[in-house]
Amino acid sequence: MTNHTVRPRSAGALAAVLAATALVTLGAAAPASASGPACPTDTIIDGSRLASISPECSFAGDQVNVGGVVMSIPNPGASVRASSAVAAGYQDVPDVVVYRAGNGGVAAVAGDQEFGSEGTLAALRSENSAVAASARPSAVSTLDSAPVVPGCDDRTAYKLSGEKWAGAYEWSYNNTGSPVTSGVARIQDALDTVTGGVTRCGSDVDLTATHRYLGTSTNSVDVTKAGGCSEGDDRSTIGWGELSSKYLATTCSWSQDGIIVSSDIKFNNRAPWWDNTGRACQGKTYDLQGTATHEAGHVFGLDHVAPATHQVMKPASDPCEYSQEKLGAGDAEGLKRLYG
Structure with missing residues (x-):
């Protein structure tokens, strides 16, 4: 700035x-x-x-x-x-x-x-409220078939942020400062999970949400070290940079009349990450794809829910928490209401 x-x-x-x-x-x-x-x-x-x-x-x-x-x-x-x-x-x-x-x-x-x-x-x-009012009524019922899986027993465990995309989320990737070797692949997998309605609950949901990867770029990621948003450039960029130690990642979304026009995601390049390459995730390492799925939920209009719900959109991640790579029942229901 x-x-x-x-x-x-x-x-x-x-x-x-x-x-x-x-x-x-x-x-x-x-x-x-x-x-x-x-x-x-x-x-x-x-x-x-x-x-x-x-x-x-x-x-x-x-x-x-x-x-x-x-x-x-x-x-x-x-x-x-x-x-x-x-x-x-x-x-x-x-x-x-x-x-x-x-x-x-x-x-x-x-x-x-x-x-x-x-x-x-x-x-x-x-x-x-206008975005929430335009959302579809609750419609996900097939996910109830797997209630024994954590995060699959409560379809009401979601919260909408109040914004949504009217078209595709088109984004580029800035690899500068990345501490991992396959970051963009894991981020693409995460966005595919969210737009594809991929769940851990026995069945997936059909969504109209889409994303399109535009390739690598040198565009700035307009997220500050303290987890705030600097002035946006109307381009959606995902990348790496320094964040306060408590943050794994921060998403900044700019909206007009409730419609999101751009979203940037910054991953903390000082956090210990596992990107599904080399040895298995262990110790205090965080699963990049799971955290990216959480941030993708923010991109598409989901907010945080209580930790006890075991949804992707719970506020904090545990080390090697693979379950966040797939949506819970509440995550899927919230997305279905916005993009069903």
């Missing part, structure tokens, strides 16, 4: 600053005036301040700090979501969503925490 100089965000705010420069400090809002709104002068805005900032402010190039996760502020009518898988022993990290309404207002949500004006938050809830 390019650094931006401290500046007011509207002509009205500029006039106010020139009139009372001594009152303005970095991190404070420019004082309001009769000619325009008070706009932030810093480029990283604390989420707790969003409710008091006028939607008339530009926010161009700005970011918002939501509980320590810094996220880019999208264009009006758009949202960006960060979703992460954590290593064993770490608590769930809730999705962080930053939304900008059509009128310019900004809201942010992290789990149960909400920041922004009630009007902007209501617009975000309405958008997410």
Whole structure:
């Protein structure tokens, strides 16, 4: 992200600053005036301040700090979501969503925490509810034939994020910094599992979800070290890079009116990975394909569920957890509702 100089965000705010420069400090809002709104002068805005900032402010190039996760502020009518898988022993990290309404207002949500004006938050809830309302009724019944398999006894064990793809997920792979030899193959297998509705429960489900691999690229993976989302480039890229030690991977998805337009996935290149080559998975090594299946679930609109459900979309992975390579009954049901 390019650094931006401290500046007011509207002509009205500029006039106010020139009139009372001594009152303005970095991190404070420019004082309001009769000619325009008070706009932030810093480029990283604390989420707790969003409710008091006028939607008339530009926010161009700005970011918002939501509980320590810094996220880019999208264009009006758009949202960006960060979703992460954590290593064993770490608590769930809730999705962080930053939304900008059509009128310019900004809201942010992290789990149960909400920041922004009630009007902007209501617009975000309405958008997410519209995707859920358009989902098909529960339809997966054949999976009940294998209830003894962990994760196959509860078709209700899913949660929808509120966004979905209207077409194919077209992605490229940036191998820079990869610590494994067959990463792209394992990622393709994971995406095939999700779009193909491949389960561990005795039968698969038919889905309209599709993905298309475009080959290798040098495109940036727009995911920050702290598990946030930088400014997207409208291209979906999967690759590697440094993440905080608790993260195995983070997915950032950019949406417009509830329709996902791009999704990037960054895998932590400092985590110990097993990619189904060489010796068997052992010790504290994590199954790349299983984690990639989890991230693919995020790409296609699934959110985290409780660990006890044994679904792919549970928040944390255990070392050598092969079961995440195939969908549980709840995972399949959630995807069926979106793409059935």
